[in-house]
Amino acid sequence: MIAAVDCGTNTIKLFVGTPPHAVVRTSRMVRLGEGVDRTGRLDDAAVQRAFAALDEYAAIIAAHDVERIRFCATSATRDASNADVFRAGVMERLGVEPEVLSGAEEAALSFGGAVAHLRHEPRLPVLVVDIGGGSTELVRGDRDAEGVLAPTGAHSMDVGSVRLHERHLAADPPTAAEVERLLADVDAALDASPVDVAGVAQVVCVAGTALTVGAGALGLPTFDPVLLDQAVVPRDAVRTEVEHLLALSVEERRGLGYVHPGRADVIGAGALILDRVLERAGVDELTLSVADILDGIAASLVD
Numbered sequence: 001m002i003a004a005v006d007c008g009t010n011t012i013k014l015f016v017g018t019p020p021h022a023v024v025r026t027s028r029m030v031r032l033g034e035g036v037d038r039t040g041r042l043d044d045a046a047v048q049r050a051f052a053a054l055d056e057y058a059a060i061i062a063a064h065d066v067e068r069i070r071f072c073a074t075s076a077t078r079d080a081s082n083a084d085v086f087r088a089g090v091m092e093r094l095g096v097e098p099e100v101l102s103g104a105e106e107a108a109l110s111f112g113g114a115v116a117h118l119r120h121e122p123r124l125p126v127l128v129v130d131i132g133g134g135s136t137e138l139v140r141g142d143r144d145a146e147g148v149l150a151p152t153g154a155h156s157m158d159v160g161s162v163r164l165h166e167r168h169l170a171a172d173p174p175t176a177a178e179v180e181r182l183l184a185d186v187d188a189a190l191d192a193s194p195v196d197v198a199g200v201a202q203v204v205c206v207a208g209t210a211l212t213v214g215a216g217a218l219g220l221p222t223f224d225p226v227l228l229d230q231a232v233v234p235r236d237a238v239r240t241e242v243e244h245l246l247a248l249s250v251e252e253r254r255g256l257g258y259v260h261p262g263r264a265d266v267i268g269a270g271a272l273i274l275d276r277v278l279e280r281a282g283v284d285e286l287t288l289s290v291a292d293i294l295d296g297i298a299a300s301l302v303d
Contacts, residue, residue: 003066004298005057007073007090007098009033009133009162010266011208012050014057016064019298020117020291024060028053029262032077032086033134037163042080047089054093061094068301071098072293074106074132103135103156109296111139111151114206116299117291119230123201125152127281130292131209131273133162133266137293138195138277153196157189161209161263161270169269172249179246182269186276197281206292208263209270214288215258217241222257229290235278238286242271 001023004015010031016024030049036042061069071090077083077100090098101109110130115122122141130137139154168174168182190197205214211228217237220227245253246268253264263270278286 001065001067002298002301003057003061003064003069004294004301005054005069005071005094006292006294006297007032007050007071007077009036009074009135009160010263011133012053012057013294014060015294015298016061016066017298019302020295022298023064025294026060028056029260031133031162031262033160033162035166036080036134037166040080041082042077042086047086050086051089051093054090058093069094069096070297070301071096072106072109072297073098073100074135074293103137104154106130106135106293107137107139107154107156108151109300110137110206110293111141111154111296112299113291113293113295113297114204114289115141115149117289117295118204118287122149122204122287124149125200126202126204127197127200129203129205129210129274129277130207131205131270131277132160132207134158134160135163136160136189136273136277138193138197140195140197140200153194155193155195157193159186159189159273161266161273164273165266165269173247174268179272182272183276186273190276190280197277200281200283203278203281203283203286204289205274205286206289208260209267210274210286211288211290212259212263212267213238213241213245213271213274214286216244216256220258223260225290228288231288233286233288235284235286238278239275242275245271 013027
């Protein structure tokens, strides 16, 4: 049995089990990356929230017969000047050195987790999109000369729901001018990306932003991973849901049964990123996957 931890900008997730089967799969929304885009360092309160979650995870891991642990940290700790404080706290609690993933590593693990989980062969070329709090991973995949499905290009863009919300969306709800400035940031990142999102046959979206928008687009009253996993969402329904979320205040979003309270403030920014990627891809639907980078990290421990 293994334990995998994915520490992102907004959430910390835990997988305990024998991949692909989990006996424990849970997450805590701690907003570790709060203010990192502005200050360049991890906020003290955010670090303490993360440590509280890791204390819980340490107890869960201790209660199971875990042989190996892998802790992967992503966007927030890549950008922070005081990441050594967080690193020491992780080692104290879990006994492992946290790995700060490069953007390319993060993207490849997201692809591996999402594609291996699909119940049906993806239409090719396929694009996996992982919108996080600090960055967005784009991975384009196809079959290689031996017929193996593998990434043909991977890129991590420094645009994420927390980062762009803090940078652009001050009003509640956001103004049209704020939305335009945010979209300009996304467009610039897509223009600079070496991974071309256009011309793909299928888009697979993972992680909380896409799943939340998908839940709203499908008309689900609550965030139900069973119903969301492998669901196909029409492009037009996504656009309608993005417009709906942007028209609401943060307090009104918290009243939606499918929006986690800790995601209510930043879901507008994340939804705009998703909408722009889908527009560039030119697809008329997206596929949701509950499996994501956490599953990729877990699989790496047994591969």
